[in-house]
Amino acid sequence: MSKISLLSLVQLFSSISIFSPFIQSHPSTSPFPSRTTIQRRPLTLSVADFGATGDGVHYDTVQIQAAIDACSDISATACGGSCRVVFPPGTYLTATVFLKSGVVLEILKNATILGGTRLEDYPVEESRWYVVVAEDAVDVGITGGGEINGQGLKFVKRFDEKKNVMVSWNQTGACLGDECRPRLVGFLRCKNVRVWNVNLTEPAYWCLHLVQCDNTSIHDVSIYGDFNTPNNDGIDIDDSNNTVITRCNINTGDDAICPKTYNGPLYNLTATNCWIRTKSSAIKLGSASWFDFKGLVFDNIDIVNSHRGLGLQIRDGGNVSDITFSNMNISTRYYDPSWWGRAEPVYVTTCPRDSKSKAGSISNLLFVNITATSENGIFLSGSKGGVLRNLRFVNVNLTYRRTTNYADGLIDYRPGCQGLVNHSTAGIVMEHVEGIEVENVNMRWSEEQSGKWNNPLDFRPATVNNISLINFYSGLYKQ
Numbered sequence: 001m002s003k004i005s006l007l008s009l010v011q012l013f014s015s016i017s018i019f020s021p022f023i024q025s026h027p028s029t030s031p032f033p034s035r036t037t038i039q040r041r042p043l044t045l046s047v048a049d050f051g052a053t054g055d056g057v058h059y060d061t062v063q064i065q066a067a068i069d070a071c072s073d074i075s076a077t078a079c080g081g082s083c084r085v086v087f088p089p090g091t092y093l094t095a096t097v098f099l100k101s102g103v104v105l106e107i108l109k110n111a112t113i114l115g116g117t118r119l120e121d122y123p124v125e126e127s128r129w130y131v132v133v134a135e136d137a138v139d140v141g142i143t144g145g146g147e148i149n150g151q152g153l154k155f156v157k158r159f160d161e162k163k164n165v166m167v168s169w170n171q172t173g174a175c176l177g178d179e180c181r182p183r184l185v186g187f188l189r190c191k192n193v194r195v196w197n198v199n200l201t202e203p204a205y206w207c208l209h210l211v212q213c214d215n216t217s218i219h220d221v222s223i224y225g226d227f228n229t230p231n232n233d234g235i236d237i238d239d240s241n242n243t244v245i246t247r248c249n250i251n252t253g254d255d256a257i258c259p260k261t262y263n264g265p266l267y268n269l270t271a272t273n274c275w276i277r278t279k280s281s282a283i284k285l286g287s288a289s290w291f292d293f294k295g296l297v298f299d300n301i302d303i304v305n306s307h308r309g310l311g312l313q314i315r316d317g318g319n320v321s322d323i324t325f326s327n328m329n330i331s332t333r334y335y336d337p338s339w340w341g342r343a344e345p346v347y348v349t350t351c352p353r354d355s356k357s358k359a360g361s362i363s364n365l366l367f368v369n370i371t372a373t374s375e376n377g378i379f380l381s382g383s384k385g386g387v388l389r390n391l392r393f394v395n396v397n398l399t400y401r402r403t404t405n406y407a408d409g410l411i412d413y414r415p416g417c418q419g420l421v422n423h424s425t426a427g428i429v430m431e432h433v434e435g436i437e438v439e440n441v442n443m444r445w446s447e448e449q450s451g452k453w454n455n456p457l458d459f460r461p462a463t464v465n466n467i468s469l470i471n472f473y474s475g476l477y478k479q
Contacts, residue, residue, distance in 0.1 A: 042082040042104065045071050047092065054090025056114060061095045064113075068103055075102025075139075082139060087111040087146060095121035096182075099134035099142075107146030107198060115150040115182065115204075119169055122182050126175035129182040130209070134190050141194035142185065150184040152202035152226055162336040164228045166204075179231050181205040187213050196220050206233045207252070212264065213240040218248065225252035227279060230339075234278070239264040239291070245271040252277075255284045256306075257298075261291035261318050269296045277304045279335050285320060286313035287353070287415050289360055293320045303330040307341035309372065312362060314386070315353035315416055320362045330372040334406035337420065342412045344379050345372035345398070350386035353416035359386025366392045373399040377425060379411065382432030382463075391436045398427065399477070401446040426458035427474060433459070435466040443474040 050067045052060040064085070071083035082102055089110035097113075099105065107113060115121070115131035122129045131150055134140045142148070158165040169180040184203035187193050193216040200207050201224045208223065210216055218235065225232035234250040237243055237259045250256040256276045259266050276282040282303040285293055303309050309330040314320055325346075332343045341347075346367060350359050362382065370393075377400065382388040402408070411423040423429070427443045430436065443456055456474040459467075 042084050043071070043074055043078075044084045044086050044106065045074075046086045046088060048088055052092055054088065054092050054111070056091030056093055056112075059094060059116070060092045061097060064092065064094055064097050068097065068100055071103045072100035078102075087113065087144070094131065096123055096128065096130060097132055099132055099137060099140050101137045102139050104141040104143060104194075105132070106144040107142070107148065109145040111144070111146035113146075113148045115148070115184065117151050117154045119172060119174060124174075126180065130186040131182065131184050133186040133188065134193075135188045137187075137190045139192045140187065140190060141196070143195070143197045145197050147199040147201055148184060149201045150182065150203040150207075152204040152229060152232060155181050155204040156226075156229065159228070161228060163230055163338050164226070166230065179205065181231075183207070183209050185209065186211065187216070189213065191215055193217070198222075199224070202226065203232050205231050206236050208235045209238070210236070210240040210243065211238045214242055216240065216243045218243070218245045221248045223248065223250045223252060225254070227251070227253050229253045233258050234276075236260060237266065237269060238262055238288070239266060241265075241267050243269045245269075246273050248274045250274065250276045250278070254278065254280045256282045258284045259293060259296065260286065260288035261293060262288050263291070265292040265294065267292075267294045267296075270299075271297070271301065272299045273301070275302045275304070276306065278306045279339050280306075280341055281308040281311035281347070282306045282330075283309070283325075284311040284313060285323075287315045289314045289318035289320075290316040291318045293318065294322055296323045298325045298328075300327045303328065303332070306330075306332050307335045307339050307343060308332060308347055309345040309374070310367075311341075311344075311347040312349060313347075313415065314350035314360045314362060315357060316360070317358040318360045320350075320360065322364045324366045324368070325370065326366070327369045328371070330370065330374070332372070332374040332376070334375050334404045334408070337406070337410075340412060340414050342379075342410055343374050343376040345370075345374045346378040346380075348388060348391070349379070349381045349413065349417075350388070351381070351383040351413065351417040352385070357416070359383045361386050361389065363389040365390070366394070367396060368392075368394045370396045372397070373401065375400070375402055375404065376408065378428045380428065380430045380433055380436070381413070383417075384432065386432070388433045389435050391433065392439070393437070393441055394439045396441045398441070398443045400427065400444065424455065424458070427456040428458065430457070430459035430464045433464045436464075437468040437470070438472050439468075439470040441472050443472075444477040445475070447476045
C-alpha cells in the first residue's frame with residue numbers, strides 16, 4: 001500500500017482518540033481522562049499487510065518498523081488523530097523496534113512480539129537496548145491483550161534456585177558491569193503514554209521502563225519475570241512525573257515498582273489496586289536517588305511472599321517527602337541473602353552510598369491501614385547527615401512468625417553503607433529518627449519464637465527523639 005493511498009484513508013475514518021488529556025490531580029487515583037474531546041477514529045494498519053510472517057523463526061523487524069513509520073505519518077497528517085499498528089495472532093520475532101508519536105501497538109490475543117537474543121539485535125548504544133522503545137514521542141501506547149516476551153530464560157548462564165547466574169554482554173565491550181542485558185519496553189522522554197491490557201513477560205533485564213516521561217497511565221497490565229532471575233524489575237520510573245499505575249499484576253524476581261531519580265526529580269506518582277510478588281522489594285524508592293521524590297501515593301496493594309514490602313533506599317543525597325502508603329496487605333519472608341532484603345514489611349533508610357555520596361532526608365511519611373505478616377520487623381534508619389522526620393503509623397497490624405529456615409539476626413543496609421550487620425530481631429528498629437507517631441498499632445508475636453522476639457521497640461535515645469505511642473499493643477499469640 002503506497003504512502004499516498006494510506007494518507008488518503010485518513011479522511012474516511014472518524015471517531016474518538018484514546019489520547020484525550022490525562023489530568024493528574026494528586027492524590028487522585030483515576031487513570032481516566034477528566035475531560036474528553038471528540039476526534040477522529042484511529043486508523044489501523046496490520047503488520048501482516050507489510051509482510052510480517054509471524055512464524056517466530058524469521059525476523060519481522062523491517063516489516064514492523066515500516067508499519068509503525070506509516071502509522072506515524074498518518075497520525076501526523078490527521079492533525080492529532082491516532083493510528084494503531086495491529087499484530088494478528090502469531091509470534092513476531094524482532095530486533096529493536098522504535099515506537100513513534102501518535103502510534104499505539106495493538107497486540108491481539110494470541111499474538112506475541114518476541115525479542116531477539118543476539119547482541120546485533122539491539123542498537124550500538126546500551127541505553128537503547130529494548131525490544132520496543134519510544135524516544136521523544138508524544139501520544140504513544142501499547143494494548144491489545146497479547147504479549148511482549150523478552151526470552152529472559154535464554155539469558156540464563158546457570159540456573160540456580162537461589163539466584164540465576166546471567167549472561168552479561170559486558171564481555172563484548174558494549175557496556176560495563178554485570179547487568180548488560182536488554183530491557184523489554186522503554187519510553188524515553190515521552191509525553192502522554194498509555195500502556196494497558198497487555199502481558200509483558202520474561203524480560204532479560206528491566207521490564208517496563210519510563211525515563212523522563214510526563215503524563216503516563218499504566219493499567220490492567222500483567223508483568224511476569226522468572227522468580228530466580230536478578231534485575232528483572234517490573235516497572236522502573238526514572239525522573240518521570242504525573243504517573244498513574246493501577247490494576248497491575250506483577251510477579252517477578254527483582255523490584256516490582258521502583259521509582260528512581262538519576263537526572264531530575266520525581267513527583268506525583270500514584271499506584272493503586274495492584275498485586276505483587278517478588279524476591280526483592282515490592283515497592284522501592286531508590287536506590288538511585290540523586291534528586292527529590294515528592295507527592296507519591298501507594299494504595300490498596302497486596303504484597304505476597306516477598307523479600308521486602310515497602311522500601312526506601314536513599315543513597316545519593318536526594319530528599320523524600322509527602323509519601324502515603326495505605327490499605328496494604330503484606331506478607332514477607334526470607335530468601336537467600338544474595339538478594340537485598342531481610343523480610344522487612346517496611347524498610348526506610350537513608351545513608352551515603354559511598355565516601356563520595358551524601359545522605360538525603362526523608363520526611364512526612366504516612367503508613368495507614370496496613371496489615372502485615374512477616375519473618376522480621378520494621379526497620380527505620382536515618383543517618384547523621386539524613387535524619388528521618390515525621391513518620392506516622394496509624395491502624396497497623398503486625399504479626400511476626402517464622403516460616404523458613406533462613407538465619408535471622410541481621411540488618412541489611414545494602415547497597416553501600418554498612419552492608420549486612422548482626423543485630424537482634426525486634427518489632428520496630430529505629431535509628432536517627434526525629435518524630436515518629438505510632439497510633440492504633442497491634443504487634444503480635446509467635447509464642448514458640450518468643451525467646452528471640454522479645455523486643456517490640458529497639459532504639460537508642462541518643463539518636464531517636466519525639467516518639468508518640470497511642471493505643472500501642474504488643475503480645476503473644478497462639479497458632
